[in-house]
Amino acid sequence: MKKEQSIGMKIWTNHYFRFVLFGLMLSMLVPAVSGGILKTSFLGIVGGTIIFTIAALGLNILLGYSGLISLGTAGFMGLGAYISAYVTGDMGLPWEVGILAAVLIPTAIGILVGLASLRMSGLYLGIVTLCISEIFRKTFDELDVITGGFSGKSANYPTLLGMIDLNQKQTYILLVVVLVLVMMLTYNIVHGQMGRAMHVMRGSQVAAQAMGVNILKYRLIAFALSTGYASLAGALYVHFIKFVYPSTWTLMISLTILAIIVIGGLRSIYGTFLGALVVYAMPDLVLKRIPVLGDINGLPYVFSGVLIILIILFYPKGVVNVFSDLKRLFAKLTASKSSAAKDEVPNDVG
Amino acid sequence: MMSDDPTGAQRTYAATEDEVLRIEHLSINFGGLKAVDDLSFCIKRGEIFGLIGPNGAGKTTVFNCITQFYKPNEGAVLFRGLSGEMENLVGQKVHGIIRKGLVRTFQNMELINELSVIDNVLIGAHIDFKVGGFSQALRLPRAVKEERAMRERAMRALDFMGIAELADAPMGGQPYGIRKKVEMARTFLCQPKLIILDEPAAGLNDVETQQLAQSIRDIREKLDCTILLVEHDMRLVMNICNRICAISFGKFLACGTPAEIRNDPKVQVAYLGEQEKED
Numbered sequence: 200m201k202k203e204q205s206i207g208m209k210i211w212t213n214h215y216f217r218f219v220l221f222g223l224m225l226s227m228l229v230p231a232v233s234g235g236i237l238k239t240s241f242l243g244i245v246g247g248t249i250i251f252t253i254a255a256l257g258l259n260i261l262l263g264y265s266g267l268i269s270l271g272t273a274g275f276m277g278l279g280a281y282i283s284a285y286v287t288g289d290m291g292l293p294w295e296v297g298i299l300a301a302v303l304i305p306t307a308i309g310i311l312v313g314l315a316s317l318r319m320s321g322l323y324l325g326i327v328t329l330c331i332s333e334i335f336r337k338t339f340d341e342l343d344v345i346t347g348g349f350s351g352k353s354a355n356y357p358t359l360l361g362m363i364d365l366n367q368k369q370t371y372i373l374l375v376v377v378l379v380l381v382m383m384l385t386y387n388i389v390h391g392q393m394g395r396a397m398h399v400m401r402g403s404q405v406a407a408q409a410m411g412v413n414i415l416k417y418r419l420i421a422f423a424l425s426t427g428y429a430s431l432a433g434a435l436y437v438h439f440i441k442f443v444y445p446s447t448w449t450l451m452i453s454l455t456i457l458a459i460i461v462i463g464g465l466r467s468i469y470g471t472f473l474g475a476l477v478v479y480a481m482p483d484l485v486l487k488r489i490p491v492l493g494d495i496n497g498l499p500y501v502f503s504g505v506l507i508i509l510i511i512l513f514y515p516k517g518v519v520n521v522f523s524d525l526k527r528l529f530a531k532l533t534a535s536k537s538s539a540a541k542d543e544v545p546n547d548v549g
Numbered sequence: 550m551m552s553d554d555p556t557g558a559q560r561t562y563a564a565t566e567d568e569v570l571r572i573e574h575l576s577i578n579f580g581g582l583k584a585v586d587d588l589s590f591c592i593k594r595g596e597i598f599g600l601i602g603p604n605g606a607g608k609t610t611v612f613n614c615i616t617q618f619y620k621p622n623e624g625a626v627l628f629r630g631l632s633g634e635m636e637n638l639v640g641q642k643v644h645g646i647i648r649k650g651l652v653r654t655f656q657n658m659e660l661i662n663e664l665s666v667i668d669n670v671l672i673g674a675h676i677d678f679k680v681g682g683f684s685q686a687l688r689l690p691r692a693v694k695e696e697r698a699m700r701e702r703a704m705r706a707l708d709f710m711g712i713a714e715l716a717d718a719p720m721g722g723q724p725y726g727i728r729k730k731v732e733m734a735r736t737f738l739c740q741p742k743l744i745i746l747d748e749p750a751a752g753l754n755d756v757e758t759q760q761l762a763q764s765i766r767d768i769r770e771k772l773d774c775t776i777l778l779v780e781h782d783m784r785l786v787m788n789i790c791n792r793i794c795a796i797s798f799g800k801f802l803a804c805g806t807p808a809e810i811r812n813d814p815k816v817q818v819a820y821l822g823e824q825e826k827e828d
Binding site for chain 1: 616618642643644645646647648652653655659660661662663664668671672673675676678682685686687688692696735739
């Protein structure tokens with residue numbers, strides 16, 4: 200059917216190409232900030248959005264594709280942040296080692312949670328993951344030899360390969376590169392055998408088993424990926440914000456990430472970024488600038504709460520579907536116009 | 550394992566060559582209820598075999614015992630799969646059954662609405678993917694090659710069912726008849742030795758049922774497999790089955806050709822008699 204594509208069309212529909220293009224668009228922020236078109240604070244906001252997108256992509260694999268809930272994303276993000284800060288700071292090891300340790304250790308713990316998850320689902324799984332997250336947070340408070348306790352822990356911008364010291368703008372570019380890689384990885388995973396196995400595990404456990412899908416194995420994969428993404432996001436966070444407090448990693452962060460994928464669109468990679476933009480960046484960029492209303496404390500939470508209700512009630516596919524719906528609407532409008540034009544032609548049949 | 554076999558299943562391991570599935574003294578209880586009681590029958594290679602019985606006879610329970618969704622209390626389910634040897638399925642993992650060459654369908658189809666039609670079919674090839682997860686995640690050439698080969702196979706399966714043009718359509722919103730066809734394609738994609746169909750004609754009209762009968766025959770011919778049919782629609786069963794086993798209240802009634810079953814007084818009392826009164 201689609202064999203007659205031109206080379207240009209082939210490149211345009213290539214997903215890698217689109218992700219790279221997306222990354223290039225995000226990188227445009229750096230010259231915009233350097234040139235004085237946008238404020239420097241934009242860098243921090245969009246960088247934060249990227250970090251939240253990475254964590255939310257992991258939750259999207261877990262919740263969107265596999266149908267398993269986790270309210271423990273914040274705990275794993277924090278764990279990643281602290282491990283990377285400790286390994287690069289106190290132990291003096293390279294940034295690459297830090298990030299590797301910060302991803303692998305939480306992922307291993309995530310697999311253990313996955314093992315426990317086989318016996319429960321839904322609300323109960325939510326509660327258990329929430330408890331695990333709170334245990335982590337309490338540990339960040341108490342284990343001050345490693346975490347610095349209440350006063351927090353600082354870290355530096357990454358030093359690549361032990362020699363290239365990055366500044367904030369370059370770190371931002373690094374975030375974009377990691378995001379693009381994570382998006383590609385996610386795309387490959389969810390569009391292959393693994394993604395289908397996760398789909399069928401969510402849609403019908405009996406069908407999954409009958410088709411030879413090992414439920415335990417795929418639950419573990421889903422948990423490993425989700426905690427791996429979350430801790431990667433945490434490790435990037437600590438080297439971008441340069442500071443980490445225990446009080447950051449509360450339930451609020453986990454719920455924000457949940458809000459991101461619900462609002463942006465379950466099972467959508469670009470939707471996850473869009474959701475992060477709406478939930479994380481919108482309050483800082485737009486809401487706080489509204490007079491009077493913007494001064495209300497906690498307005499962002501009200502905003503995302505109301506948005507979640509509206510989206511679930513009226514637009515369950517998420518904000519990302521606005522584009523395809525608009526496209527369809529446009530096609531419909533042009534089609535009805537042309538058919539209306541046809542009707543004006545005298546009709547000799549009827 | 551060889552000693553102490555109260556059901557006597559062991560002696561039948563040397564079953565005759567042409568048997569594909571042999572149910573031996575199968576029993577399962579739910580609380581006090583004996584849903585299946587000492588049931589035995591066997592299916593020969595290349596047969597279309599029907600399992601019939603009135604509502605609540607335990608057909609689906611037998612079905613679930615064969616596919617290990619339920620663990621029978623007693624008895625053996627002997628299956629000659631891809632390995633060529635008769636082996637007992639009882640106690641095996643549910644997701645391992647398909648690897649033996651035994652695959653089932655569902656009454657309510659259990660398709661995934663969020664996936665496209667062809668992706669739903671590809672789920673049936675899950676066990677045939679050999680490339681590991683890391684290669685898939687990095688989209689290495691061999692993963693791409695395998696995915697493409699599987700897609701072509703799924704395309705042929707859809708073509709066989711006559712719905713190739715729907716390959717990229719979303720599953721959600723497809724009409725019932727199409728969904729049945731997609732499930733059928735998903736089922737035979739892994740080239741099984743035995744296909745168990747759970748009430749395939751449920752909810753189909755007469756024309757669709759006739760098409761179904763034809764495609765069941767075609768699948769049997771083309772794939773050289775055996776088919777076990779659990780069905781309410783007597784016309785379909787009488788029409789396409791080589792042999793039929795009738796059960797009632799979990800107990801064996803009779804086993805034989807459609808004509809024999811039709812004329813069996815026990816079956817008439819338990820099943821066909823009632824059916825005629827209802828009509």
